[in-house]
Amino acid sequence: ETGVTQSPTHLIKTRGQQVTLRCSSQSGHNTVSWYQQALGQGPQFIFQYYREEENGRGNFPPRFSGLQFPNYSSELNVNALELDDSALYLCASSQGSRNSGANVLTFGAGSRLTVL
Amino acid sequence: LAKTTQPISMDSYEGQEVNITCSHNNIATNDYITWYQQFPSQGPRFIIQGYKTKVTNEVASLFIPADRKSSTLSLPRVSLSDTAVYYCLVPNSGGYQKVTFGTGTKLQVIP
Numbered sequence: 001e002t003g004v005t006q007s008p009t010h011l012i013k014t015r016g017q018q019v020t021l022r023c024s025s026q027s028g029h030n031t032v033s034w035y036q037q038a039l040g041q042g043p044q045f046i047f048q049y050y051r052e053e054e055n056g057r058g059n060f061p062p063r064f065s066g067l068q069f070p071n072y073s074s075e076l077n078v079n080a081l082e083l084d085d086s087a088l089y090l091c092a093s094s095q096g097s098r099n100s101g102a103n104v105l106t107f108g109a110g111s112r113l114t115v116l
Numbered sequence: 117l118a119k120t121t122q123p124i125s126m127d128s129y130e131g132q133e134v135n136i137t138c139s140h141n142n143i144a145t146n147d148y149i150t151w152y153q154q155f156p157s158q159g160p161r162f163i164i165q166g167y168k169t170k171v172t173n174e175v176a177s178l179f180i181p182a183d184r185k186s187s188t189l190s191l192p193r194v195s196l197s198d199t200a201v202y203y204c205l206v207p208n209s210g211g212y213q214k215v216t217f218g219t220g221t222k223l224q225v226i227p
Contacts, residue, residue, distance in 0.1 A: 107159025
């Protein structure tokens, strides 16, 4: 069984640019969550997709958007990049019902974004 | 919002047992408690999950009292490779999954 894979692993952008990060979920998983982790901090929830629909969103502005595809892979798009967007972006997949309290998250290694 | 509170850091010598306690006063009835381990520049990795009483697997034990407002992760005989950040997670019930990480506990294992 393949795990969660993310691409690219590292990238550098400048302020104002746009970025797309990609995630392939673990085989059999139907839910994908995205997290932002700044240096020295815990991961912060951005949003989650369950069966191609957004299933919850954290305190992030609308310039953070996402998609989930029929094969349950996902994209995170960030527009109008700001310096504070520099972080490790983590994707996690899980298999469970919409409101399950027992979902176990399988994380990818992350995409390290640097905004100059 | 089910918020968790853990100690920011802990030190332990190799070979000792380490217990990390997490408080989650607002845990909902159908919420499980899950612990993750994270090494620098890697994604968190699942360690153990439980609902009540005690759960044990090959790497850790999880103790949950009857009121479920706290939990304790127990790592037996830690080694240098156990140096990592440990997160206690409780889903935010309220219609959707919104798993929120706290600051975690940074465990430093000393030779």
